[in-house]
Amino acid sequence: MTETSKHEWDIPATDDSPHEGGFRADLQITTDRGGPRYGEMIEQVRSFMGKVRYASPTPELADEVIEDLRKLNAKLDTMLVDEWTTPSGTRIDLPSRGNITLPPYEVKDGGPDGVDAEVTFEDFHLGGNGVAHGGHVAVAFDDLGGMAAALRTGGVARTAYLTVNYRSLTPLNTPLVLKTWVDRHDGRKLFVKGTLHDGDRLCADLDSLFIELKPGQP
Numbered sequence: 001m002t003e004t005s006k007h008e009w010d011i012p013a014t015d016d017s018p019h020e021g022g023f024r025a026d027l028q029i030t031t032d033r034g035g036p037r038y039g040e041m042i043e044q045v046r047s048f049m050g051k052v053r054y055a056s057p058t059p060e061l062a063d064e065v066i067e068d069l070r071k072l073n074a075k076l077d078t079m080l081v082d083e084w085t086t087p088s089g090t091r092i093d094l095p096s097r098g099n100i101t102l103p104p105y106e107v108k109d110g111g112p113d114g115v116d117a118e119v120t121f122e123d124f125h126l127g128g129n130g131v132a133h134g135g136h137v138a139v140a141f142d143d144l145g146g147m148a149a150a151l152r153t154g155g156v157a158r159t160a161y162l163t164v165n166y167r168s169l170t171p172l173n174t175p176l177v178l179k180t181w182v183d184r185h186d187g188r189k190l191f192v193k194g195t196l197h198d199g200d201r202l203c204a205d206l207d208s209l210f211i212e213l214k215p216g217q218p
């Protein structure tokens with residue numbers, strides 16, 4: 001992490017923006033931040049990341065790409081904001097709320113009974129032999145399991161454990177159905193189950209525990 005990022009990104013909570021049992025000091029769901037083309041920007045980055053996974057550049061091309069990326073990084077350096085105000089993660093109009101670190105998914109239905117989403121693992125998510133990396137499958141389950149817990153309680157919960165059973169191969173570039181639901185709710189403990197299907201075929205399932213955070217819990 002650079003000196004700049006240490007000082008300008010990592011803004012601690014203040015009296016005006018307390019952490020109230022969640023990840024965000026002030027969680028504002030918005031579709032404005034980043035502007036109307038933010039989603040397109042994220043898509044371009046996702047596409048680039050996928051190509052990097054497969055590209056074998058010549059040394060000359062690597063030189064060019066490095067130069068281009070330096071310029072792009074310098075551009076983004078002029079507009080860095082802290083974790084609580086970046087559009088990434090709050091743009092509910094975009095796949096995965098605009099969060100580049102998550103595989104792209106679209107929530108088809110979500111509420112206290114659970115979440116029904118369509119997720120597509122892309123070239124970037126390649127594990128080996130043309131199929132998805134198990135870690136990326138776990139990331140999708142973690143986020144959408146956490147969402148099922150959040151929609152049940154109305155507050156953010158944190159993962160205590162996450163067990164993914166990989167039942168069959170998870171294809172890339174294929175819309176898959178990912179469902180999560182609270183199987184049992186016991187005080188602050190939310191036992192969340194989930195499934196990932198390619199058509200009728202079960203790719204993976206989830207057994208997890210999320211803990212509802214107490215007020216003020218970091």
Ligand SMILES: CCCCCCCCCCCCCCCC(=O)SCCNC(=O)CCNC(=O)[C@H](O)C(C)(C)COP(=O)(O)OP(=O)(O)OC[C@H]1O[C@@H](n2cnc3c(N)ncnc32)[C@H](O)[C@@H]1OP(=O)(O)O
Binds near residue numbers: 092157158160188217
């Ligand atoms: C449509 C749009 C809507 C938008 C809407 C936005 C939605 C947006 C969704 C975002 C969704 C993101 C989801 C990502 C979620 C992460 O990825 S979070 C990051 C990964 N997790 C972590 O870093 C957690 C690290 N661990 C911790 O912080 C703490 O250990 C925990 C998990 C908070 C628990 O600590 P604690 O609060 O002190 O609780 P503690 O008293 O220890 O335990 C409470 C109970 O749970 C039990 N327990 C705790 N841990 C365990 C365990 N590992 N195994 C079994 N039992 C356990 C305890 O035994 C205890 O049981 P009881 O005695 O009450 O019966």
